[in-house]
Amino acid sequence: MIKRKEQIIRLDTLNTTLVIKADTAEYLYYGKRLANGFDFGAYAGGGKKLFSAPGKDDYTEYSVLLENSDGGFAADFSFSKLRILPEKPEIPGLPSSYGEGKTLELKYTDTTRVALFLYYTVFDDSDVIAVSARLFNGAKKDIHIRRLMSLQMDLPGADYSVVTFEGAWANERNKVSREVGSGIFVSDSKRGMSSHARNPFIMAEDRRGVYAFNLVYSGNHKETVEADCSGKTRVLTGINDFMFDWLLPVGETFCTPEAVMCFAPDEDTISNRFHYFVSEHIVRGKWKKKERPVLVNNWEGTYFDFNEEKLLAIAEAAKRTGVELFVLDDGWFGRRDSDTCSLGDWYDNLEKTGGGLASLADKIRALGLSFGIWVEPEMISEDSDLYRAHPNFAMKIPGRTPTRLRHQLMLNMTDERVQNYVVRVISDVISRSGAEYVKWDFNRSMTDCYGKGIFPGEYFHRYMLGYYRVVSKIVKKFPFVLFEGCAGGGGRFDLGNMCYFSQYWTSDDTDARMRIAIQAGSSYGYPQTVMGAHVSACPNHQTANTNSLEARFNVACGGLLGYELDMTKFTPEEIQEVSEQIAFYKENRKLLQFGDQYRIDEKYVKGFITVSKDKSMAIAVLNQTVAFPSMPLVTVRLKGLSETSVYDVTRRDGKGGFTAGGDLLMNGDLPLCDLFDYDTVSKNSGGLCSRMYILKKRKN
DSSP states (O other), X not given: OEEXXXXXEEEEOSSEEEEEETTTTEEEEEEXXXXXXXXXXXXXXXXXXXXXXXXXXXXXXXXXXXXXXXXOOOOOOEEEEEEEESSOOOOTTSOOOOSSEEEEEEEEXXXXXXXXXXXXXXXXXXXXXXXXXXXXXXXXXXXXXXXXXXXXEXXXXXXXXXXXXXXXXXXXXXXXXXXXXXXXXXXXXXXXXXXXXXXXXXXXXXXXXXXXXXXEOSSOEEEEEEEOTTSEEEEEEEEOOTTOOEEEOTTOEEEOOEEEEEEESSHHHXXXXXXXXXXXXXXXXXXXXXXXXXEEEOHHHHTTOOOHHHHHHHHHHHHHHTOOEEEEOSSSXXXXXXXXXXXXXXXXXXXXXXXXXXXXXXXXXXXXXXXXXXXXXXXXXXXXXXXXXXXXXXXXXXXXXXXXBTTBEEBOTTSHHHHHHHHHHHHHHHHHHTOSEEEEOOOXXXXXXXXXXXXXXXXXXXXXXXXXXXXXXXXXXXXXXXXXXXXXXXXXXXXXXXXXXXXXXOOSOOOHHHHHHHHHHHTTTSOGGGEEEEEEOSSOTTTOOOOOHHHHHHHHTTSEEEEESOGGGOOHHHHHHHHHHHHHHHHTHHHHHHSEEEXXXXXXXXXXXXXXXXXXXXXXXXXXXXXXXXXXXXXXXXXXXXXXXEEEEEXXXXXXXXXXXXXXXXXSOEEOTTTOOHHHHHHTTSOOEEEEEEEEEOOO
């Protein structure tokens, strides 16, 4: 809801209020929803600005930095007009949120007639506000954009803790909290992707509550937090200005990616609000609310060493356990027997697929499974027919030896010919295989950024525009396909990609012990409905840890369940155990995939609880990761239950059970005397102790 009283605009969500004074371009209030009206006059003049540019008395980090036609960097934007739009405008060439909601448009004009537009969208069913900026060059000469952030939020106070989600390949999105103090804190990516190292989702926390921000973008991003001596803290988020210099000709417009922001009293509430927003206003299409299939992926089971016989054997074993989808990973195309060749040659390797991709897919479907396929469309191997025919398609700087990561180069996706090639060949792969699922991978960071005719400072963003054009065309062409994104695991785990891919591979690390932290960190800003989570072989291929099948399954139920191993190597007892796991998962899939999920983060117990919307049922996974002599009693408090209801609590293995009120389960310290199992630890070489509990509300 958006209301206006002269120059004061009030934007109300279900639980928050944002108040803006348009003529002075300042925030008057952002926080818990206000019950009363428009008497905000006393709150003006606090200096909390909507945007900032050099040339005035603001020396904090700027949201706008332009090289003007006069050669200077000063800007003097003054209020021009405002409109309340009945619908949310699209952002040309970029993904963004969608849904019914009004949008506030504010226009500010510089003395050179360059115009800055700010957009604030409020969805009627969500507490997340979408924000973006647009710059129009109405001057007489071309200008250069050196920085244009999507969102500036000046927060009251200077004592915030900033929470970021950091890591590396196979260890993504670990929660890190630090005090801002004096100075400037920056979290960013310069890799050409949102990156394994630093996710664009951040939070700022103080006694007032939690302010959270994210960016609907998959490329270089930058989040800046600066506390200054005036007693406020500035948060900026948007495209990274690293190597950014955008030439904006007279009469043309530049649009920023969309940023989103939310306020809540605590982290659990922030997460639930973002989970709802992502599920309702980012993920779209057939799979938005459709239950996702249980899959088996052959990658860790075979790597490049497979043939038709081996693949069909895995598929047959998978079918016996209840798996619904078989995914053929890397190695099925060209002469791809290792990661040194054939990227770009998306034709069948007949030696490995038997009669070809279409024939293999038909045989998989004849077993009663759906068929899925892996592709890495943005990459090229120098040892490939594509490179030999079109070396100019590769991203490399003339006269320089290119940097090779994972033995591969990248395609120059700023080139429309390359974009069209990718659309054509990947569409052919999907069509001839009849794939119901496509895993779209991206296994290296950008280097050697160059495209003929592309201004160097524009390359990173033009790559993203080309990438979005390609994925948009392919997804629209195949609306019934379940697309899962991947970037060496979670290297492009962001809202931009989730506008196209209904789910994303959370991490290449499939070890249950590591996945507890990776999935917990991911869950702060993203729901379990987008997180791929697989049971893999033990010892684990990334860490050499050994964990029980029960522990691996329990942790994988925190996301979208799959199996990443060779199922023909299971013993009869393991086949039975996995069959029971999958049957349980299918029976409770709607709850596990679409329920409200809360993190359990006690000193010795980590896990999650997923609660049905009506709070009549919940499933909790509790993992004890450490044990030592004379250890204190391990206890836990659950979350998300109905305080006035009584629940029957049982273990999934049928052992034990008790009855307790929701208020006691959430406020009492439940002893977990049965959680640590010395037999499990001994059998699994110090493995994870994990239990799944089912809670059902008693009928009155």
